[in-house]
Amino acid sequence: MRPVIEQKGFVIYPDFLDRPAQERLVAELRAVLAQAPLVQPVTPRGQPMSVRMSAAGDYGWITDRQGYRYERAHPNGTPWPPIPAQVLDVWQEVAGCDRAPECCLINWYGEGARMGLHQDKDEGDFACPVVSISLGDEGLFRMGNQTRGGKTESVWLRSGDVVVMGGAARLAYHGVDRIRFGSSTLLPNGGRINLTLRVVT
Template identity: 55%
Template sequence: MSTLPNGARYIPDYLDRVRQEALVETIRTVVAEAPLFVPVMPGTGKPMSVRMTNCGPLGWVTDKERGYRYQPTHPVTGKRWPAIPADLLQLWTDIAGYEKPPEACLVNFYADDARMGLHQDKDEKDLEAPVLSISLGNTCLFRVGGNNRSDRTLSFKLSSGDIVVLGGEGRLCFHGVDRIYPATSTLLKNGGRINLTLRRVT
């Protein structure tokens, strides 16, 4: 694969440093209300290498017993997720090209040794809506393929402020994060990478 699947878009340097810093502060308030937790794989209960939380009416969670799903409450605190902040809703309006607002924003924190295996975002009922992904912090090596796991893949680096949109034919493409490049950004005081993923669920 030499180009992105149809409907997938890569928008480098969309957020300047000031907007990145503002988003980090926004996410700090989300995490203060809905603390990061470690999701685990269905069936095996093996912990993932990322820590995560959510904001919005629904949040994506996974556990050994019940697997991947969306629910309105934090799996540890039992409280409702905080609302999606206005600046993230504005990004959706500006970029996604979809009339209905997002219902979930996944906040994934990657330490420098974290990764995310190839997967599809297919737990949503509304697959017409795109998935909008925002990178903050250290650069990662992002890999994207086709709608079958065996399809050829394309790898490229995502830097702080970059945005990826998976829509159209590319909505169900396999994608993942193969590695994080330490010390490639000064945005996050203690290093690592934050990925924000806006999704429409129902």
């Protein structure tokens, strides 16, 4: 049995991927990003986000002046690459869902990047969880409630950790307050990659 931590309904699998598995996944992601390069998104209000984003799968999540939404193509017009098999294997092992993910959102956090508290609510089937995979530098993950406000809890996610947001945690607010830049040697230039798998339709 893999070790499991549960906090506020979030199910955390520490060290789910060992170092060789992480290295293989980073190599697969480089191939994905060669087809669908990272972009710096802006909010509907036009404010640049501190993370850079791409995606794989049938859909990618987009934010720009037109709003938040899923699209079938990269902003450059090319279709999203397929989700790597290794990522799908993680979903199969932890999601407890008979549907396959349709989107693998790829977020890259450089030094100083963060992600404010938010809900993942643009999907059509909240019975399916969101599965998160951390690679690279440690990130301080904050877990909130289904409404804004109230007590939050935080945990440092390390490279190879996996988080499942399902059940009561599916629509809970969550975010990344900061990263420990340079805390991992996985990515040559530092930074953190976060993959989130979602069923979109």
